[in-house]
Amino acid sequence: MQVVKTEEAVGMVLGHDITEIVPGKFKGVAFKKGHVIQEEDIERLLRIGKEHIYIFELKEDELHEDEAAIALGKLICGEGVLFTDPKEGKINIIAKQKGLLKINRDLLDDVNDLGDICLATIHGNRLIDEDGLIGGCRVIPLIINSEKIESVKSILQEKGPIFNVKPFKPLNAALIVTGSEVYKGRIEDKFGPVIEKKLKKFDTEIFYKTIVPDELDQIKEAVIQCKDMGAELIVVTGGMSVDPDDKTPGAIKATGASIVSYGTPVLPGAMLLYAYLEDIPIFGLPGCVMFSDTTAFDILLPRVMAGEKIVRRDITRMGYGGQCLKCKICTFPNCHFGKY
Numbered sequence: 001m002q003v004v005k006t007e008e009a010v011g012m013v014l015g016h017d018i019t020e021i022v023p024g025k026f027k028g029v030a031f032k033k034g035h036v037i038q039e040e041d042i043e044r045l046l047r048i049g050k051e052h053i054y055i056f057e058l059k060e061d062e063l064h065e066d067e068a069a070i071a072l073g074k075l076i077c078g079e080g081v082l083f084t085d086p087k088e089g090k091i092n093i094i095a096k097q098k099g100l101l102k103i104n105r106d107l108l109d110d111v112n113d114l115g116d117i118c119l120a121t122i123h124g125n126r127l128i129d130e131d132g133l134i135g136g137c138r139v140i141p142l143i144i145n146s147e148k149i150e151s152v153k154s155i156l157q158e159k160g161p162i163f164n165v166k167p168f169k170p171l172n173a174a175l176i177v178t179g180s181e182v183y184k185g186r187i188e189d190k191f192g193p194v195i196e197k198k199l200k201k202f203d204t205e206i207f208y209k210t211i212v213p214d215e216l217d218q219i220k221e222a223v224i225q226c227k228d229m230g231a232e233l234i235v236v237t238g239g240m241s242v243d244p245d246d247k248t249p250g251a252i253k254a255t256g257a258s259i260v261s262y263g264t265p266v267l268p269g270a271m272l273l274y275a276y277l278e279d280i281p282i283f284g285l286p287g288c289v290m291f292s293d294t295t296a297f298d299i300l301l302p303r304v305m306a307g308e309k310i311v312r313r314d315i316t317r318m319g320y321g322g323q324c325l326k327c328k329i330c331t332f333p334n335c336h337f338g339k340y
Ligand SMILES: Nc1nc2c(c(=O)[nH]1)N[C@H]1C(S)=C(S)[C@@H](COP(=O)(O)OP(=O)(O)OC[C@H]3O[C@@H](n4cnc5c(N)ncnc54)[C@H](O)[C@@H]3O)O[C@H]1N2
Pocket: 177, 178, 179, 181, 182, 187, 188, 189, 190, 191, 192, 237, 238, 239, 240, 241, 242, 243, 246, 269, 270, 271, 285, 286, 287, 288, 289, 290
């Protein structure tokens, strides 16, 4: 460390904590070790009695933690993501907009594996609101070799950045409620309002709704009609289980749709079906989606609304973290449910 005159220390890195005592008012650290001295700090330092201070000398290949944190922020944050000004070598990673949070787990692990850099996040593949906290990045030592930043650059150069928030795209949605008991007016439809509310979160309106009995041909025709009317998302409710009157999976299949999965390793939501008719996503939703606050539908829907193509493996991976604990106060998506 080098001793410099305080007036000449602007832009230099303080090598030790400086304590200030104002009798009856304040005793504590006025400037922390590692602080980059600003023009406006000089007067206060002189008033504390520091005419000379120790400063760190940065070699050419060294970076101060704050400078390094900014360089890292630029490398790791992609579309829809921003980072805050560094404080003591730490930046917060924030969603610039509401959307689907994507985190490249492999790249995250590779960066953390380098050492001297700590990158902590929430889980990806979930809805995040504007200004939502995604994670934090801290440089561990006060001074870091710039080679570390170069290593991060080379890890990310092909597959980076690590974080993106994909905006949701409102879709023209159609709803087909199945169930002879609803069709015949024995009971009131309670499924429709639940779906309407869940789609509203993604600014998606139901432009067409129909109620059909548990008849395979009628369900099939309704699906084809929705497609012909220009539906961009088709939701079919009820009749998803194994009773003789459960015709929905067979009807969706009979339209020629390709079934990505009938059955998801998620509880509740085990009987959910996901398919594409041409490129239109179709959900077959079991009764539990009407009854339970959070199900497999809530896990998959954000990805569909961000325009992601869902493949079978996306669904089979959902078993890990797929058991809802039905907490008294539901904090989804801020819990393990749906983190796969
Ligand atoms: N033997 C088995 N039984 C069940 C299984 C299973 O694997 N083996 N799975 C269970 C699971 S998990 C669920 S979830 C439900 C799936 O139910 P469905 O999608 O087949 O639902 P439905 O049989 O059509 O109806 C169940 C229940 O909900 C009422 N309902 C349905 N739609 C509406 C609506 N639009 N409005 C109001 N109420 C509605 C319906 O009247 C029934 O009471 O199956 C389990 N069984």
